[in-house]
Amino acid sequence: MTDLERDNVEVGVDRSLRAWQAIQRAHHMMCRAEYFQALKEYRRELKKLRTYLTLPDWCSLSNSEDRPSRNWLCVYLFEYYQISHGWQGWRWLAQPVLKSPDLEKLSLRAWSRFQSALGWSYVRYKPLKEIRRMQHAALERLAGQNMPFEEALHHFVLCQVEQIAVRQAQANYHAESALALLKFEETPFYVMRTLFVHNNMYRIMREYDKAQALVDQLREYAEQKGVLRTALGPYIVQGWIYSDLEEYDRAEACFQEAIDFLDEQRLPYERGRALYALGRLHLWHRGFDMAEKLIREAISIYSDDTRYDDPDYVHYLKQGTRSVVAQATYQNVLVSVLAERGQIDLAVEIEQEVLFLLKDVDDRGTHYDILNTLARLHAKKGNRLQSICYRLRAFLMEPRLFIRHNWSDMRSRLKKLLARLRRR
Amino acid sequence: MSTEQPNERWTFLQWCEGVGFYDPSASIAAHYRSFTELVQALPQRFMLQISEDKFGRWWNGTGKINRRDEALCVIGVLHRVAQQHERLILNGVYFADHARIFLRSTTVCEQPFAELSAEEIDQLLARPSQDAPSSQDILRQKLYRRVFPSPYTPIIGRDREIDDLLNRLGDRNSPIVCVVGTAGDGKTNLTWHTVCRAVDSGLFSAFDWVTDRSMYVDSNGDPRPTDLPALRPDAIFNSMINNFDWADLKLIARDVAERCAKKFREGHYCLVLDNMETTAQLERFLRELSILVQPTPPRTSRILITSRVESSAPFVSHMPLKGLEREAAIAYVKHMETRYANVALSDSDREQLAEITGGNPLFIQIALARYVRNGRNIRLIVDQVRQSNSFFSTFQNLFGGLYESLSPAAKQVALDAAQYTEEITREDLEADAEYYMSDSEQFERALMELVSQQVLKPSDVAGYYTIHPLVRAYLTHMTERNDRLRA
Numbered sequence: 001m002t003d004l005e006r007d008n009v010e011v012g013v014d015r016s017l018r019a020w021q022a023i024q025r026a027h028h029m030m031c032r033a034e035y036f037q038a039l040k041e042y043r044r045e046l047k048k049l050r051t052y053l054t055l056p057d058w059c060s061l062s063n064s065e066d067r068p069s070r071n072w073l074c075v076y077l078f079e080y081y082q083i084s085h086g087w088q089g090w091r092w093l094a095q096p097v098l099k100s101p102d103l104e105k106l107s108l109r110a111w112s113r114f115q116s117a118l119g120w121s122y123v124r125y126k127p128l129k130e131i132r133r134m135q136h137a138a139l140e141r142l143a144g145q146n147m148p149f150e151e152a153l154h155h156f157v158l159c160q161v162e163q164i165a166v167r168q169a170q171a172n173y174h175a176e177s178a179l180a181l182l183k184f185e186e187t188p189f190y191v192m193r194t195l196f197v198h199n200n201m202y203r204i205m206r207e208y209d210k211a212q213a214l215v216d217q218l219r220e221y222a223e224q225k226g227v228l229r230t231a232l233g234p235y236i237v238q239g240w241i242y243s244d245l246e247e248y249d250r251a252e253a254c255f256q257e258a259i260d261f262l263d264e265q266r267l268p269y270e271r272g273r274a275l276y277a278l279g280r281l282h283l284w285h286r287g288f289d290m291a292e293k294l295i296r297e298a299i300s301i302y303s304d305d306t307r308y309d310d311p312d313y314v315h316y317l318k319q320g321t322r323s324v325v326a327q328a329t330y331q332n333v334l335v336s337v338l339a340e341r342g343q344i345d346l347a348v349e350i351e352q353e354v355l356f357l358l359k360d361v362d363d364r365g366t367h368y369d370i371l372n373t374l375a376r377l378h379a380k381k382g383n384r385l386q387s388i389c390y391r392l393r394a395f396l397m398e399p400r401l402f403i404r405h406n407w408s409d410m411r412s413r414l415k416k417l418l419a420r421l422r423r424r
Numbered sequence: 425m426s427t428e429q430p431n432e433r434w435t436f437l438q439w440c441e442g443v444g445f446y447d448p449s450a451s452i453a454a455h456y457r458s459f460t461e462l463v464q465a466l467p468q469r470f471m472l473q474i475s476e477d478k479f480g481r482w483w484n485g486t487g488k489i490n491r492r493d494e495a496l497c498v499i500g501v502l503h504r505v506a507q508q509h510e511r512l513i514l515n516g517v518y519f520a521d522h523a524r525i526f527l528r529s530t531t532v533c534e535q536p537f538a539e540l541s542a543e544e545i546d547q548l549l550a551r552p553s554q555d556a557p558s559s560q561d562i563l564r565q566k567l568y569r570r571v572f573p574s575p576y577t578p579i580i581g582r583d584r585e586i587d588d589l590l591n592r593l594g595d596r597n598s599p600i601v602c603v604v605g606t607a608g609d610g611k612t613n614l615t616w617h618t619v620c621r622a623v624d625s626g627l628f629s630a631f632d633w634v635t636d637r638s639m640y641v642d643s644n645g646d647p648r649p650t651d652l653p654a655l656r657p658d659a660i661f662n663s664m665i666n667n668f669d670w671a672d673l674k675l676i677a678r679d680v681a682e683r684c685a686k687k688f689r690e691g692h693y694c695l696v697l698d699n700m701e702t703t704a705q706l707e708r709f710l711r712e713l714s715i716l717v718q719p720t721p722p723r724t725s726r727i728l729i730t731s732r733v734e735s736s737a738p739f740v741s742h743m744p745l746k747g748l749e750r751e752a753a754i755a756y757v758k759h760m761e762t763r764y765a766n767v768a769l770s771d772s773d774r775e776q777l778a779e780i781t782g783g784n785p786l787f788i789q790i791a792l793a794r795y796v797r798n799g800r801n802i803r804l805i806v807d808q809v810r811q812s813n814s815f816f817s818t819f820q821n822l823f824g825g826l827y828e829s830l831s832p833a834a835k836q837v838a839l840d841a842a843q844y845t846e847e848i849t850r851e852d853l854e855a856d857a858e859y860y861m862s863d864s865e866q867f868e869r870a871l872m873e874l875v876s877q878q879v880l881k882p883s884d885v886a887g888y889y890t891i892h893p894l895v896r897a898y899l900t901h902m903t904e905r906n907d908r909l910r911a
Contacts, residue, residue, distance in 0.1 A: 013836070013859055013860055014907065015839070015840070015843055015903060015907075016907070018856075018859055019843070044851075044852045044855060044856075047844045047845065047846045047847075047848075047852065048843040048844050048845070049845075050650065050652065050845045051842075051843045051844075051845055051900065052843075053651060054650075054651050092653065296671070296674075299674060299675070300666070300674060303662070303665075303666075303674050304662065304663075304666045305658065305659045305662030305663070306634065306659050306660075306662055306663035306666065309569075309570045309634070309635065309663075310566070310569055310570070311569065311846035311847045314845075314846050317652065318637070318638075318652045318653055318655070319653065320656070320658070320659055320662075322662065324677075331675055334675070350675050353675060353676050353677045353678065354677075356677045356678055357677045
């Protein structure tokens, strides 16, 4: 050991500052899409985080990134939560910032970075209107300040919000704004995440060429960065497009690949999404047993509220790990499996639980799906009136989606009706 | 650093001595014969034909192991010898660490070889889990990771307490059993082993383990909040749904508590609540979970709690846990001696250690580590402990003395380890040490020192360590003190 090292050992190290710098480093690595190193660093530091959280520095707010502060901590951890989920834990971390009178006194940059992360953590937790208002307010403050990255992050959040609200024009606008402001050379993580989110909007609206173009771009970027087989890569979204285009074998291969590598990378929640996607695919193929197996596994991942006891989920910071939205979405597919098997009463019972799970969640798309499923189930049971009621509720909730999804059916019915009227 | 722990400079012969393979009265040829016999007992993959000539060169130090598969074969043989002789070199919780040292040693190997993979460890240890593990095994492994500090196997000197606890768990009139004791006396360890035994014997069909870590006890013995939200009852119900495999309840969102209570009453389940630090915390849980045991107690399911305090609730049976009784404490000291090569205490030293530690297993571990370290001077330890006026000052005297005697590098690694509130991996500590240590061998020595001094405890999972909460509290206090000094 050199004299210098000996001195260092004897004097000791400032462990709090060292941890802070390590988290900062992980954040920068993830922004640069240095995925594997970043995950490793994040995971190690998160296991120590609770030791530091009560220290005054770590509870304070600051414009500077040189010393620990809670607002920058929330910002640094944002990318990790993006791929590993657990936003309840993030929101708990953010509490001291939200309660602090100094939040509004932060520099525009520090404030904006925190606000964009907060906005994302509120998705499906707070009303979309509120998130929209927050993010637009931030964009207004940033106007003319020459902070393109900060602006892009607000657009990124708004893209997700508008997609959930099924407002295609707005979603496209925010996605395109974000992509125009972000530079792939500097923050590839966000470019890829925006493409990942944005292609869904086109897919939902059945504009598959446009969705595929974005996924192709995502694949190219992921290849460049060596993160093709990761949560940043295109496998899941590509699988969805193939699935919608009824290219089942290719879709299955994509989902299966995603399930495998997400398992290797210990990202169960992303893996749950891939299981759900594959389960849904089997359902369409009428492979009910396999569909049920996969969906039940996905539900187990999302319904376990105690996984945070495992060291791998330390970022939940002792918050519940249950994601009711994911559980509800997956359960909705399970209900379809049961219905196909003729277990209608059980399917209705479980679907009612799904509605209950979502009672406080502002996610019109998922609500719409569930109302449609309930309408189908009641039609199968012979309860025509109930079925019509649920259809009506689905229509009122999302008229555009309803018309788009039922257009061919509605057109043929309309034709029949007109023909009947003409005959009369 | 004591010479009892292996290091990369150990020769082949020293390894053989360490595991008990070396017999000075026998020839090299006799050793070779024993060696080849033992090779035949290895899993197929590690069976190698080693020539007598080659073995002789290793033995005399004139040749080195030049292939990794040969090194694995030797490790497999030495491990089996260590098992036969109950040595802790290349055995038990130390196996993976010692194997790593062996493979990296250029004294015995021609070049450093890659460490063992998890699969190789399993195969070399010939774990029964070679077949597909049952779902019960998988669940137990999952729950094991929730237990802090990790349970120690085998449990020594607690037969009477296990029987007592099993009897209480079988008593229909006490739906809740609370093991009450102070830090370090092995409440968690006793509970883990008892509940595993209860499931294995069919008393329960399954158990669940939840820990509330919203409170902890500092090194002065004072309960302090961790600033984390308390464990919520709905999280406990969810845990039960998942771990008791109540598949139908996974899909429901309404009346969860009532439905869980119904299932709990109908089955043979044990719910363990570990680490209740304060009366208020304990009372809150009992209130929130009362639906499981009231108005009529379940006939076959039980709640088992570990706590430092007693509850006033009428339906709780308290089982006070004290330190080990004299004979058991001596047996425990004897057992812990086997963790050190060439350490054999005299009967009187064992008795003294058992007496001054009050039979507290944590204290025995620390005191024994100090004894080995300070030149086997029992008087020094006795004097320090006698200056103490309370349980926690006894701990501080015992552990403080041990901490001061650590090498500077080991101290730093120990302080790093205390920053982790979850399980610690070797990889984590090595990455932390890169900030102040450039030499991986120095880190290796520091880590081994901490393991041998009972500061870090290797977990059943290779490469993982845990630290006793009381030890962690002390080290956290030292970190804060150092920070203050530096400031």
